[in-house]
Amino acid sequence: MSFIKYRVREVAADFGMTPKEVSEVAGKYFDKPKSNSQVLTDEQLNVIFDHITQNRQIDSLEQVFAAAKKPEPKPAKESPKAAAPVKSSPAVKAAAPAPKSEIKPEAKPEPKPDPSPEPGNTGLTNPGSDDWRTILVSAKYPLAEEMEMERETVGWPVDARIAQPLKDFLAAAKADGYTLQVISGYRTFARSAVLLENEVQAQMKYNGYSREKAEQVAATRVAPPGTSEHNTGLAVDILSGDYYNHHSQIEESFEYDAEAAWMKAHCAEYGFILRYPKDKQDVTGIIFEPWHFRYVGVEIATYIMQNGLTLEEYLGVA
Numbered sequence: 001m002s003f004i005k006y007r008v009r010e011v012a013a014d015f016g017m018t019p020k021e022v023s024e025v026a027g028k029y030f031d032k033p034k035s036n037s038q039v040l041t042d043e044q045l046n047v048i049f050d051h052i053t054q055n056r057q058i059d060s061l062e063q064v065f066a067a068a069k070k071p072e073p074k075p076a077k078e079s080p081k082a083a084a085p086v087k088s089s090p091a092v093k094a095a096a097p098a099p100k101s102e103i104k105p106e107a108k109p110e111p112k113p114d115p116s117p118e119p120g121n122t123g124l125t126n127p128g129s130d131d132w133r134t135i136l137v138s139a140k141y142p143l144a145e146e147m148e149m150e151r152e153t154v155g156w157p158v159d160a161r162i163a164q165p166l167k168d169f170l171a172a173a174k175a176d177g178y179t180l181q182v183i184s185g186y187r188t189f190a191r192s193a194v195l196l197e198n199e200v201q202a203q204m205k206y207n208g209y210s211r212e213k214a215e216q217v218a219a220t221r222v223a224p225p226g227t228s229e230h231n232t233g234l235a236v237d238i239l240s241g242d243y244y245n246h247h248s249q250i251e252e253s254f255e256y257d258a259e260a261a262w263m264k265a266h267c268a269e270y271g272f273i274l275r276y277p278k279d280k281q282d283v284t285g286i287i288f289e290p291w292h293f294r295y296v297g298v299e300i301a302t303y304i305m306q307n308g309l310t311l312e313e314y315l316g317v318a
Contacts, residue, residue: 009036012036137226149233165272178262179242180263181238182237185237189231192225196219200214200215250291270301271296274293277308
């Protein structure tokens with residue numbers, strides 16, 4: 001493992017953009033990078049990540065609004081003469097009555113075999129680190145330093161090894177009539193630090209807490225750097241596609257949405273677990289998060305979800 005230095009070209013690859021587009025975003029807030037190999041500071045990365053995320057959410061909303069405003073097609077006027085034959089498939093003659101179209105649901109992708117676990121020679125001492133899929137990262141078992149990994153973007157950068165299972169998970173939801181969006185994935189230590197500080201400030205401002213109290217509360221809602229599963233690239237936050245049409249922030253009540261119920265019921269089929277279940281905060285140290293899913297592989301995920309366990313309980317360190 002080594003500390004990751006993000007360059008313009010790496011950010012572009014993570015978000016499916018061109019280096020020029022990333023440079024244009026950077027130029028909106030500070031001096032435009034001089035080359036694609038320029039290393040970006042933590043402050044620059046945070047600004048760029050926020051800009052891209054917010055704009056993608058806006059694009060998503062605009063698509064929803066555009067679909068809602070799309071006029072209904074007007075029914076064809078009937079001719080006073082004999083009605084024109086309804087068009088059917090090329091195999092059916094025009095004179096023949098058109099068969100009723102049969103709407104078939106999209107085929108649900110079959111879960112694919114888990115990628116083979118790598119040897120436990122990473123040098124990590126965290127529980128479960130003998131298998132890359134089960135490494136436990138928490139306040140009690142923090143990462144000593146940034147993890148290095150090959151990343152792939154599925155709405156957000158993730159460890160490339162979970163990209164295909166995640167795509168299959170999202171596609172299966174769509175096939176069943178649910179549109180989902182990944183709103184968070186891999187995070188650097190710096191990004192985790194910014195999110196934590198934002199939560200501390202919010203607790204002080206809206207709840208009137210002291211700095212010490214705000215830090216204690218914030219740590220149960222946003223994991224500090226090195227203690228967040230997002231630092232591994234194996235965890236994602238997923239919401240319904242139109243969630244931000246109705247909410248300004250993520251709320252626990254999401255558990256009652258049909259999309260959340262579907263994900264909880266089917267996540268294990270694609271190797272994911274609901275990482276922070278209800279009534280398990282004393283075990284995980286994190287509040288109930290019906291949007292947070294962690295990849296552990298199909299076999300382990302099935303066992304955990306069927307038995308109502310947390311990763312800590314599965315690894316025997318609860």
